[in-house]
Amino acid sequence: MENRVNEPYDVVVVGGAFSGASTSLLLRRERPQLRILIVERSEHFDRKVGEATTEISGCFLTKRLAMNHHLNHHHVPKHGLRFWFSQNANDSFGDCGELGGFYQTRLPTFQVDREVLDEYILAEAVAAGAELLRPARVKDIELGEKLQTLHLETANGEHTVSAKFLVDASGRAGVLSRKLDLRRSLPDHPTRSIWARFRGVKDWDGYELKSRFPEYANSCQVSRATATNHLTGYGWWCWIIPLKGGDYSAGLVFDERLYTPPAGATAADRLKAHLLNDPVGREIFGEAEVVEGDVKSYAPLPYYVDQIAGRGWQIVGDAAGFLDPLYSAGLDYCSWTVSSAVYRIEAEVDGSTVDVPMINKHWLMSYHGWFNALYRDKYYYLGDKELMTAAMFMDLGLFFFGPVRSVVHCLKYGFGQLPFTGPMDSFVCKLMAFYNRRLAHIARKRHSAGVYGSENLRSRTLIAGFAPTPEVLKVVWRGVKVWLRAELRSARLPAVAEKEIPAPAAPATVS
Incomplete structure (x- = not known):
């Protein structure tokens, strides 16, 4: 590849896996005039965890992305x-x-097998007209007012490329976030x-x-x-x-x-x-x-960046952050952040002004809202069937009524709004954080009293499922009733300190 510093790309995407390839593919399909370069470090993707x-x-x-055929035949x-x-x-x-x-x-x-899926999306992006430089390692990034410059190391030597817009999709490596000291635990x-x-x-x-x-x-x-x-x-x-x-x-x-x-x-x-x-x-x-x-x-699993967007750049996918694999939301956030970057780039190409501070505000609202609503102290009650039944019915019911319903009924722009950033989301977030906190407190009381998981055996709770319609609120109400029942059953248990955290127990052995 020759030095192209005098012929800047419209977009350079660092990272060619799910998020980077999806960003490139959507941009090439929707704005085919854009010159896009994907910089991927690996010669081929390693086998990743099944996801x-x-x-x-x-x-x-x-x-x-219109990938039904591939998904049904290879996953x-x-x-x-x-x-x-x-x-x-x-x-x-x-x-x-x-x-x-x-x-x-x-x-x-x-x-999905991520190795297979990522290679396929990347191939589709290249087929759509994106250029691919692989393998290539980013040695340094220079952010400018009008151009973003990348210094790369490839098998054929060092190269310099520039672009009007930079997308960091480098995953946990977080090339840009580490350079700008944006990553937080x-x-x-x-x-x-x-x-x-x-x-x-x-x-x-x-x-x-x-x-x-x-x-x-x-x-x-x-x-x-x-x-x-x-x-x-x-x-x-x-x-x-x-x-x-x-x-x-x-x-x-x-x-x-x-x-x-x-x-x-x-x-x-x-x-x-x-x-x-x-x-x-x-x-x-x-x-x-x-x-x-x-x-x-x-270790540790969760991390996030405290700024996802700036002048001429945006961070997407796992490069922006990760919370917890429970409920399999990792690729959801990849989808949301990719969509945010695509809509922003398209708007700027069309001459519109984009509110970059609002993108950053919504990112932090969503990340911390999701954590407080779903994951804070959830590990206290994961092993208690009654408490997890209440949580699953309420968590997934509200998930279907909110985010799932949004993307199903407004496909393109439903992905443009991160969860817990809409006008009603603050109330829902506080409600979910409240019942999650109460379930964790009940679990601590039960564990301390030796009655944790008392309904775990000889009990099957099998439901018809969830759908993105108002009918799903019946499942939410069913979860509320299980929660209130658990509150009543645990009311007479000895109190425990809210912040009490017992030492890890030694794993049980099989006799």
């Missing part, structure tokens, strides 16, 4: 969320509590994660489990194997995600204040030991093997 979409990111992929259709509960390591698989759907989901969602949510790919995972819907546990097999009409299954406990949860070809992605996420995983020589050993200490995990992963080389860990 699930929600109805938001599913809509973005199928309706905004796994997802059939909702499913949570599993137990009381101790020796419980029977058939007795473990279950919370999830009875029927298939109503909107398209998928279990979230100490109120000290979570860590270990994950791996497994082979030889037992079939959730197969004959072996059906013959041994007929009540389990006959209790719902949808495939359990294609759901995002969650194992849960006090201070932790695990995801189990099927991938095309038969492998499974499994990961442990835990609040380091509340839980410590089993000891082990490697991260894979610790993860496998944890899975085998759970009765559902032991049944499903008893003969499974970790795929060598596909084990990763992160």
Whole structure:
């Protein structure tokens, strides 16, 4: 590639994975006159953790990017969320509590292999006319009034490129945020994660489990194997995600204040030991093997930038921040931030003035609102079925009534508004933060009194599902009633200090 400093691009995108490739693809489709360069560090994408979409990111992929064919042929259709509960390591698989759907989901969602998906979107962006420089490493960035200049290192030597607009989609590497010292941690949510790919995972819907546990097999009409299954406990949860070809992605996420995983020589050993200490995990992963080389860990998980946009630049996707993988909202925020950048660039190309400070304000409102409404202290009650039932009904019901309904009924511009930034969102955010705080308080009382998870066994709560219509408020009301019942049942338990955090308990062992 020759030096193009005197022929600036309209847009340079740093990072060619989901967010960078999606930004480039949408811009080339909607403003084909734009010259766009994608700078990608890797020669090919590594195998990433298996990842699930929600109805938001599913809509973005199928309706905004129009990738139904690829998703249906190379990934796994997802059939909702499913949570599993137990009381101790020796419980029977058939007795473990279950919370999830009875029927298939109503909107398209998928279990995606990110390596495959990212390569496909990048190829589509190039086919649409974006230029690709790969592999290339960003050595330095110079931000200017009119041009943004990047100094790159490639296999053919060093190059300099410039553009009117820079999009940082470099993921956790955060090329621009680190240069500008914008990245911040979230100490109120000290979570860590270990994950791996497994082979030889037992079939959730197969004959072996059906013959041994007929009540389990006959209790719902949808495939359990294609759901995002969650194992849960006090201070932790695990995801189990099927991938095309038969492998499974499994990961442990835990609040380091509340839980410590089993000891082990490697991260894979610790993860496998944890899975085998759970009765559902032991049944499903008893003969499974970790795929060598596909084990990763992160600590801490959450981070964010305190400024997402500036003169001539914007940060998107995981480069902007990450909160928590529970409820699979990671690709949702990629979809929202990509859309924000695309709409801004298009508006500026068309000669409109964009309120950049408002973009930054809405980003921080959304990130912290989402944290307070959904995740603050949630790990206290993840392992209590009654409390998680209340939370799931209210959390997902309001999610469908708000953000999902917004993108379904206004496809393009529904993605332009981040959650918890609209006129009614402040009230909803405060409501969700309130009941989440109350559920966490009840969980602390129950844990202290030794009655945590008392309804975890021999209980299945299977519902018809969620839809982005006013009817979903009936599910929200059902969750409110479960919450109020839990308040009444816990009213006589001894009080605990609001900030009391017990030391992590040693993992139970299987006798």
